[in-house]
Amino acid sequence: MELLQQTIHNIPPVDHQAAAAVKRRYDSLTKPQGSLGELETLVANYAGMTGEPLPSIPRKAMVLMAGDHGVAVHGISAYPQEVTVQMVYNYLSGGAGANVLARHAGADMFIVDVGVRVDLKEHPRLINRKIAYGTEDFTRGPAMSREQAVKGLEVGIEIANMCIDQGYGLFALAEMGIGNTTATAAIASVFTGLPPELAVGRGSGIGDGRLKVKLQAVQQALKVNKPNRDDALDVLSKLGGYDIAGLAGVILGGAARRVPTVVDGVIATGAALIAASLAPAARNYMIGSHLSAEPAHGKMLEVLGLRAVLDMGMRLGEGTGACLAMTLLDAGIKLLRDMATFEEAGVATAEPK
Numbered sequence: 001m002e003l004l005q006q007t008i009h010n011i012p013p014v015d016h017q018a019a020a021a022v023k024r025r026y027d028s029l030t031k032p033q034g035s036l037g038e039l040e041t042l043v044a045n046y047a048g049m050t051g052e053p054l055p056s057i058p059r060k061a062m063v064l065m066a067g068d069h070g071v072a073v074h075g076i077s078a079y080p081q082e083v084t085v086q087m088v089y090n091y092l093s094g095g096a097g098a099n100v101l102a103r104h105a106g107a108d109m110f111i112v113d114v115g116v117r118v119d120l121k122e123h124p125r126l127i128n129r130k131i132a133y134g135t136e137d138f139t140r141g142p143a144m145s146r147e148q149a150v151k152g153l154e155v156g157i158e159i160a161n162m163c164i165d166q167g168y169g170l171f172a173l174a175e176m177g178i179g180n181t182t183a184t185a186a187i188a189s190v191f192t193g194l195p196p197e198l199a200v201g202r203g204s205g206i207g208d209g210r211l212k213v214k215l216q217a218v219q220q221a222l223k224v225n226k227p228n229r230d231d232a233l234d235v236l237s238k239l240g241g242y243d244i245a246g247l248a249g250v251i252l253g254g255a256a257r258r259v260p261t262v263v264d265g266v267i268a269t270g271a272a273l274i275a276a277s278l279a280p281a282a283r284n285y286m287i288g289s290h291l292s293a294e295p296a297h298g299k300m301l302e303v304l305g306l307r308a309v310l311d312m313g314m315r316l317g318e319g320t321g322a323c324l325a326m327t328l329l330d331a332g333i334k335l336l337r338d339m340a341t342f343e344e345a346g347v348a349t350a351e352p353k
């Protein structure tokens, strides 16, 4: 608990001067003012987070938190629960979408077992921080204890600190956990006020039968647990997963040291809602990536004040949207650093209005 509290306490305000310096430089470059649109805002906000008036391309870490969800016993996913562990092995051997897009974005992957249901074979690239063998079925009671929720958050903070100590300057959130869109729909419902009917979606691709069961599971979880939306630890422990807790911790750990986090799809955004509720200042260190196909995602981003820079109907999770967004951030930073100014290129500036 001490690490969590200290981390929250350490989150600094953003550096508005660094953000303003970026805007000024964009205005001096050989293009009509503001013509790079949201790319300019993305980089200016990023500079406000890191405090660098002329940002350089950051070293990137994708942190993938894997955990199982007890609610999966109800058949609320299109895939069997074993897929969680099977996909972890796929990440370790480099063959998943997450690996391909992490390589594409130049990000190194940190694969963490925070709560997979079975013991995993040791692997030099697997970080074992297992808190429990999956969560409890949240239709019957809390998914985990408050202490376990804190542990999950602190695992994320610890991984963030380890990465920052190694020189990483930007995080991408990634997760794997069969059933985690059910947990996320419940969290989304609490923090956005959306009724479960509007928060529950098809996740990994369920049909109408499973969708009905999934909706009932979320309704039941809210009824049985009565989460208190003013107490993020209550919401996280009753409705969350170890994957979600770990990712919320990464955001907090990064924010405390001015390292921004690119949020991924609906599950990562559930973690972002937990982090923002625990520490409102952490919100300033989050970068939106894409708009997931899950129905609650738009409202969740709106509540956080985040903008999705991509809208491509993606719903893979595992950090894939975050990686694509990181490539856009890099593009914006390159433009800022490498374009000629009006003065350097001898190009005439705008006529008076």
Ligand SMILES: O=C(O)c1ccc[n+]([C@@H]2O[C@H](COP(=O)([O-])O)[C@@H](O)[C@H]2O)c1
Residues within 6 Å of the ligand: 076, 077, 078, 079, 175, 176, 177, 178, 179, 180, 181, 182, 202, 203, 204, 205, 206, 264, 265, 266, 267, 268, 292, 293, 294, 314, 315, 316, 317, 318
């Ligand atoms: O990130 C998203 O927006 C997203 C939307 C739907 C599904 N997923 C991924 O699919 C898995 C969860 O789906 P489900 O149906 O088992 O809840 C989990 O491993 C997520 O990474 C991810």
Ligand SMILES: Cc1cc2nc[nH]c2cc1C
Residues within 6 Å of the ligand: 079, 083, 087, 175, 176, 177, 204, 316, 317, 318
């Ligand atoms: C194969 C598979 C890969 C995934 N990656 C994230 N969630 C997933 C769900 C499934 C089923």
